[in-house]
Structures are given as C-alpha cells and as structure tokens.
Amino acid sequence: MSHASDLGTLPTPALVLDTQRLDRNLERLSERMARLGVTLRPHMKTAKSIDVARRVFPGGTGPITVSTLAEADYFAEHGFTDMTYAVGVAPHTAERAMRLRKSGVDIKLLLDTVAQAEFLGEAGRAAGVTPSALIEIDCDGHRGGLRVEAPQLLEVAAALASHGVALAGILTHAGESYALHTPDALEAAAENERAMAVAAAERLRAAGYECPIVSVGSTPTAHFATRLDGVTEMRAGVYMFFDLVMHGVGVCSTDDIALSVVSTVIGAKPEKGWIMIDAGWMALSRDRGTAAQRVDQGYGLVCDLSGRLYPDLIVAGANQEHGTLAIRSGSSAALPDLPVGAKVRILPNHACATGAQHERYQVVTGADGAVSAEWPRIRGW
Amino acid sequence: MSHASDLGTLPTPALVLDTQRLDRNLERLSERMARLGVTLRPHMKTAKSIDVARRVFPGGTGPITVSTLAEADYFAEHGFTDMTYAVGVAPHTAERAMRLRKSGVDIKLLLDTVAQAEFLGEAGRAAGVTPSALIEIDCDGHRGGLRVEAPQLLEVAAALASHGVALAGILTHAGESYALHTPDALEAAAENERAMAVAAAERLRAAGYECPIVSVGSTPTAHFATRLDGVTEMRAGVYMFFDLVMHGVGVCSTDDIALSVVSTVIGAKPEKGWIMIDAGWMALSRDRGTAAQRVDQGYGLVCDLSGRLYPDLIVAGANQEHGTLAIRSGSSAALPDLPVGAKVRILPNHACATGAQHERYQVVTGADGAVSAEWPRIRGW
Secondary structure: OOOOEEOOOOOOOEEEEEHHHHHHHHHHHHHHHHHHOOEEOOEOOOOOOHHHHHHHOOOOOOOEEEOOHHHHHHHHHOOOOEEEEEEEOOHHHHHHHHHHHHOOOEEEEEEOOHHHHHHHHHHHHHHOOOOEEEEEEOOOOOOOOEOOOOOHHHHHHHHHHHOOOEEEEEEEOOHHHHHOOOHHHHHHHHHHHHHHHHHHHHHHHHOOOOOOEEEEOOHHHHHHOOOOOOOOEEOOOHHHOOOHHHHHHOOOOHHHOOEEEEEEEEEEEHHHOEEEEOOOHHHHOOOOHHHHOOOOOEOOEEEOOOOOEEEEEEEEEEOOOOEEEEEOOOOOOOOOOOOOOOEEEEEOOOHHHHHOOOOEEEEEOHHHOEEOEEEEOOOOO | OOOOEEOOOOOOOEEEEEHHHHHHHHHHHHHHHHHHOOEEOOEOOOOOOHHHHHHHOOOOOOOEEEOOHHHHHHHHHOOOOEEEEEEEOOHHHHHHHHHHHHOOOEEEEEEOOHHHHHHHHHHHHHHOOOOEEEEEEOOOOOOOOEOOOOHHHHHHHHHHHHOOOEEEEEEEOOHHHHHOOOHHHHHHHHHHHHHHHHHHHHHHHHOOOOOOEEEEOOHHHHHHOOOOOOOOEEOOOHHHOOOHHHHHHOOOOHHHOOEEEEEEEEEEEHHHOEEEEOOOHHHHOOOOHHHHOOOOOEOOEEEOOOOOEEEEEEEEEEOOOOEEEEEOOOOOOOOOOOOOOOEEEEEOOOHHHHHOOOOEEEEEOHHHOEEOEEEEOOOOO
16 A cells, blocks of 8 residues: 655544664564574554554564454464463463454463363363463563463463463463563573573473473563573564663664654743643553653653654653653753644554553654655554 | 443443433433523543433433543544534644545634634635634633733634634633632632633724624633623533542542443552552553642542542552552541452543543443443544
8 A cells, every 4th residue: 555645744643653762673673583593472452453464574573472352353364373372261262363363363372270171172162172371480570371380381281281282382471571671681581581481391391291382572572582401492572672661671773673663743841941742641552661760761762763762852742632842851952843744753662561551553664754655553442 | 333331241341421420410411501591512532422312312412511632533424514623733634634625524623823724715616615723812821822911813704704714702721710610710710710801802892893603611610601692602612521620620520420430350469558549640641630729639539339429539650551549648548458450430530631542431220230232432633
C-alpha cells in the first residue's frame, strides 16, 4: 500500500517507523544469535504487523512468539506455522489454540500447573489433535513459572504425559533484566537466565523426559549474553524498534530507536516554558517506564522531523490529546522556537505501549522524510 | 447487535459496561445541571461510542464535546450536529473541520493565538464557510489557554473578527481539580473555574464582542459546583463511567464505576502471594493515576463476576498481557482462592485510558451477568 506523502504533511498524531533503523536492529540481533548458535524466535507483540514480520522472515513461516491468540490467528492467516503463545494458557485459549493446531499451525502453549495440563489435554482430545506445551520456568522471581528445584516441575511433566500433551520443552524470561543498567549486571542476568533454563531442561531429561526446546529471552539479555550453551532459542520483541527504556538499560542509543510519533504544535505557554502539542497519552501511551531509571524522559524525547534531538526537550506532561513540551529540569538549554503548526517527532518510552495506541505505521527510510507505505497493525485478543 | 453470552463465558480480557450504573451516573449529572440552570455538553472522549451517546441523547444531535476529529466525523455520521472540538486547532485540523462545517455540522474550534485565528479564517474562506471558535481560558494554570487579564485575549478576539471567524464564546477546563480530594477544595475549584470563565466573557463583552457560550468543565467541578451563574454550559466525560481516580477525588463510590475488565486467572505464585491474570497493561492501560492519590490502587481493584470487591485485592503489577493480583501492602486480608480458569472483574484507574485499549463494550445490566449487546468503540484521529 504505497502512497505519496511526507512527514511534514502527515495528519498528526501519527506513528512513524524508520525501516533503515528497523533493518539495522534486526540484523544486529540476528548476527548475534547466529554467532551464539541459537535460533531467534522474535516476539511479535511489539510490532503486531505482518509487514514487520516479513522483514524478519522474507520466507514467512516463523519461528515467532505471540502474546495473544489474535496475533496467532493473524500470523497464521499470513502463512506463519511455527509459533509459541508465551502467556499461560486458560481454558478458553486452550480450545481456541487447538482449532489453530487442527488447521496445521504448530502452536506451542505455556503452562506451569497440573490443572493446565489437564484442561489442555482435554481440549486436544476434543479437537482431535495433540497439544504441545512448554513448561514455564521462573529464573529471576519476575512473574510466573516454576523454580528449577520445584517439585511441581516433574509433576507437571508427568501430568502432560498422562493427559496426552507433548512436552515441547521449557521457556523462561529474564524480566528483571529491564531494571538493570550496567553491562556486568546484564551479562550476569543473561548467564543466570541461561543457567536456569538449562538446569530445568537437564532436570526433566534426568527424569526421562525429552525437552527439545530450551527457550530464553528478553531484549536486554539477548544483547548481553556472551554464551548460550544448552539454549536452543532466544525470544525478543522490542529489539526491532527499541525505545527510551531500552536506551536507559544500555541496550541501544537514541539513534537506534526506529519508532516515533509525529505531532503538531497547537499552542504555547511561554511564561511556564511550555509548548503544547497534539500528542497526549492517547498517542504516546501512559507508559512512564523511564521514571524508574536514572534519567526520567517524561513521556518521550523530542526531535525535529529529520530525527535530530532538541537538546533536553522532553514531553514533560500528557493529557488525553495534549502533550506539554518543556526543557528537562536542571538544564540550561533554551526552549526552541516552535510556533503553532510546527511539527516534531517524539521518541517513545516503550515501543510496545506506544505502538498499541495506533492503527498503522507510516513507513519512512532514514532521514529523507518521504512516507513510502502504510503498514497496518493488529490489536485485541 | 444482541448475542447470548454471559460474563462467565466471555473470552477474556474483555471490557464490560454496566448500563444500570451508566444510566444512574448520566441521570445524576443531568439533574445537577438542570438544577444549576446550564446545558450539559458531555465529552465523548471517554465513551467514544454512538450507543453511549444515544443513551445521553435519545434524540441524537448533541450538544457534545469531542477530543479528535475522528470522533467528530463519527458522531456527525450518526446525526450529531452540535459539537465542540476541545483541543487547540492546528492547520490540518482547521481544514478538516471546515469540511465538516460545510456539510452542516456546527463544529466549534478552540484556540488561544492570533496565528490560529489567521489560518482558521483562511481555512473557512477556502471552504466557503464561516468558522466558529471558542477562545481557551486558563483558569488554574493546568495546561493551555489565556489568563483572563492577558492582553492577548482581546488581540485574539480582534484577529477572529478581522479574519472572518465567528467568536462563539470562551471555554475553560479546571484540570487541576483532579489533584484535589476534599469537598471544600473541589467547591472552591468549581467556583474559581466559574468566576474565571465569567470574567473572561465579561471582559470580551466590555470590549464590544458578543460571547454567547461560557463553557466550563471537568468531572470533579461538575459535581461540586454549587452555583454556575453566568455559565452557559458544562463539559464532563468520565462522569458517565467513573473510575478509581474519580473515587480518589471523592466524586463517586466504587459502586458507581460502570466500566470493568473481565479477566481469567492463568497462574499463581503462592510463595509470593501472587495470582496471575490475563489482563495486563494492554487490557487495563498503563494509567497509574491513583499512584499520586492518598490510596494507590495499583492497576485496579479486583471484584468477583457479580461486581463484589475482594477485600484489599489489587492488580499490583502489569506486564503487556499479564496482571499480578496481590493483597494491598499492609493489609491482613487473605488471598482469595482463585484457581486457573477463575474469572475476575477489574475496576480501572482511568476509564478513558482503559476504554481506549479495547474495540468494544460487552454490555450488562447490573449484577445479573448476561451480556445483552456489544457496542463498538472508535479510535484514531
């Protein structure tokens, strides 16, 4: 879907994706994973776009990770057949996933309880297919999953076997790595994630279970792992676009951030040092992920249309359809002259959250500003 | 669009709207405004739904307030003709709004600069219509607008006249009232909003300008104003649904909150006191508006399917598609027994933000749990 437009004439607010940065980010992690000898199973929860998925897989069957069955259905419709739904399975998602499986999609489900093994087995029998499941391992206390040493690990494996569910392997996610910001700590988090995953797989194998997939992943650990022995695959999502939270963690520079929101100046409040724009939290999301980091970026950093950052200019506040630009507290930078009608580009705190506020990407390549395509995004569950 | 379903069998996460509470909330403010002698111009930015709008206006032409031109187009298509677009006008929105005006919709635009008066006049001439504008007044330093005493107030009025734009009146919004929580402070904020609006209108009239509309509004001040002499209309949006932020301000009880998200339990972490659900920030939004209030409600309060609150159970954390339920810190309440597959209902922090994460409402009436209809929502700009 090609159309003639450019960033300066686009109705605002609009979500912009720079494929030059996107491709560079994709290549960076693909090369790393090839070097470390593991498969990359990108998480499509950030992009939610077939056009982005095809940028990773020009061939187009996967492997991918999804966060909703709406994503699973959508990517399956577009020919993807190897996917992992990385959210704990519930009775209604088990049934729906079995319909996908029946249609030939190798969808793997996540669980960590005997109850889930039971209803997943039942859903498989009802649909006449063999479900495939990964046991979730908790490597850092972040969220769900079983500790490596938990008695339930073998109980769940046994329940899968007795309920007719294939054990595809184990999966873990170093969610706590997002709170780190030094290379040493990130390397240690990656090694811990690896070690816990491998130990869980070894424990299952020692008990007589095959455990073909050993899946780890988070964007920070994917970029700081120095070895992945025993791991078979890496999952990461936000690495495609990057964002200010990942910049704060130390995984990327602001020049790597492929996603931005174009916005128009709609007013000013000179006595307060404010410039008002038409991108509020509806366009930027309510995500304030950098508030917990060393540098709080407000609701985002402000660039000109070519992507050059204005020194210390941030989105200091956001209402539903209003953003307030201001110079970062403590800085002596001057407020730029941006009259009503001027356009800016905002680098987001959290690409997954900002992307979710929009229906489509306006696609540009580097700094030239021509919009070469519109790529739709999907949403819902 | 009627369909047989109930809250217990709905695929989750799902956005639920209780029309019993909705109607009660609508009636409460309509009655107040009738008593105070002003027109209610509801803000449709919260509901973004023609079905909700028709609940307020069974007749269906307005007056309404909108936050995007996508809303303006949508409500115009459904027969609404009297609307105010309450976000400062930009060149591209001026042109688009003039197309709506040309089609017979009395859309009023907001501005506070001479530059906006100029390009709005130009857009009107290009479209062959007379634009209509409200001058934004800053009553409490919250966001944009001119102070009553600002020299620009008369300059903008003069620019409107000389560029062929009709001055429809003035508009102000007591945005700072959201930070209050005592009846006295809220009454004072309402009286300040009223007084500033009336003073601005009087100043314009003294200078020879007609100023027919004197528009004030915010959900807190709408519910705490004791007199509105000189005001012609009140704008409010979140009052339809209410939410935990409004509960914290003191405008509603939790029993008034008409919006909730149904979610399914997908795991547990008993050693941490956690129950995992399938509603993360994608379903609840990243809004943490109660974090700045006296009682921090996390990402929401947890009810059973009938809407009864579990004592001190909150959504303590949220990832993209995972929510973590836990007992509020400092409480001795026990974690309820909610196995995998159990359903809960979450009352949201901010109805505007949570609603925006969903494509449709599942409509119920009171505690009976039968879903009587699906109402679509719109999004985008």
